[in-house]
Amino acid sequence: MTFDPGELGQSKAALAETLRTMRRRAGRTQVWLAQRCNMSQTKLSNIETGRMIPGLVDVELILRALDAPPEMVAEVAVLARLAHTEWQGKRASWRRGLEKRQSELAALEAEAVTLRYFLPAMVTGLLATPEYIRASLGHSPVDISKTVARKLDRQAVLYDNRKRFTFLLTEQAVRWAVVPSAAMAVQIDRLVSLSHFPNVRIGIIPLGSTIGRGPMNTFTVYDQRLATVETFTGRIVFQDARDIAEHLEVFGLYERHGMFDEDAREMLVRWAASYRS
Known part of the structure; x- marks a missing residue:
């Protein structure tokens, strides 16, 4: 469609x-x-x-x-x-102030219990270091200081053990050099640390994994009621049950090919070491 x-x-x-x-x-x-x-x-x-x-x-x-x-x-x-579908353009977000978008995301995260993130290109703000967040917002033609602060504030939701988070990252998302090498090693270390949280699952899909369906977009599914899909120019918000079901199906496909727990941590540690070297 x-x-x-x-x-x-x-x-x-x-x-x-x-x-x-x-x-x-x-x-x-x-x-x-x-x-x-x-x-x-x-x-x-x-x-x-x-x-x-x-x-x-x-x-x-x-x-x-x-x-x-x-x-x-x-x-x-x-x-x-x-x-049941909403378009949120990036330019409109710039005009309103990017920090307002962070408040909207915080509200979604507060209401949801099971949150699933598919990240084929970059690390999401909930998992990012301050330096990584600042660099990822560098293209924005507006003041980003409040947005960086709000993104960091949102990370507190990860400590809520009533919620369950699953983050699926491709190897490209983890290793894409948004910041210099030393800072990339710190960013990857943070992923390792967060993977020990009892309510946080971090999965890695390494290059070379044979998956018939390509990783087209970053998307997030909140429980079974809402899905958001990111594009270069904005985001689409889906509330139609069929669209949400399809994103859950795609997420499940990728999840079955992901590496979790010690397997994921061993790979992340190697990638961090490669940046340090």
């Missing part, structure tokens, strides 16, 4: 209008449809006015109650998926 950022911004209103129009064309009242779908009239009204994005089950119930034709079902399914 192709996502156009412009379409993502309009899809919520389009879905609401389409559902409302379908009901009216069928000659049904909100009271009748709400009863058939076992939902309150208030909820249906909120769906039809765009104040609430309906879940996929709600959409299916509405379409079934209205006896929608197959072509309309397909159209509404696309709108529903787009409505």
Whole structure:
């Protein structure tokens, strides 16, 4: 499915209008449809006015109650998926202030219990040293001092033993020289230290691993309710159950090829030593 950022911004209103129009064309009242779908009239009204994005089950119930034709079902399914997808452009983040994005991430991390990170290109901020964080933000055309501080503050979530973190990093992500060699060795040492946390699993996928599906993007899955995908120009936020399920499936594939615990630590120690030499 192709996502156009412009379409993502309009899809919520389009879905609401389409559902409302379908009901009216069928000659049904909100009271009748709400009863058939076992939902309150208030909820249906909120769906039809765009104040609430309906879940996929709600959409299916509405379409079934209205006896929608197959072509309309397909159209509404696309709108529903787009409505559960959000585009967050990087330039907009710069204008708002990058530290605000850090507050949003901290809120996601606070709410989630099981967090999965796939990192094919670089180390994520939760695992990074201050020098690595500053260097990784060097391309930003705004003041990054508050953002660096917020990223470091967020790392406290790793000490919450009620949460479970799995970080999957490719060899490239670990060894990509964001900072000079001595600082890279320190960064890799930090990965080794964090891998001893009882609630943190750090997996490594070394070069040469035979995996049929390529590592296209950095992504994070929060429980089973939300996934974010990073691109050069921004990020896509998925809340559609199908999109989340697919990212979990991909993560599981990579996880089965990852090296964990002592195997991962031995490899990391070798890579740190190579930078020191």
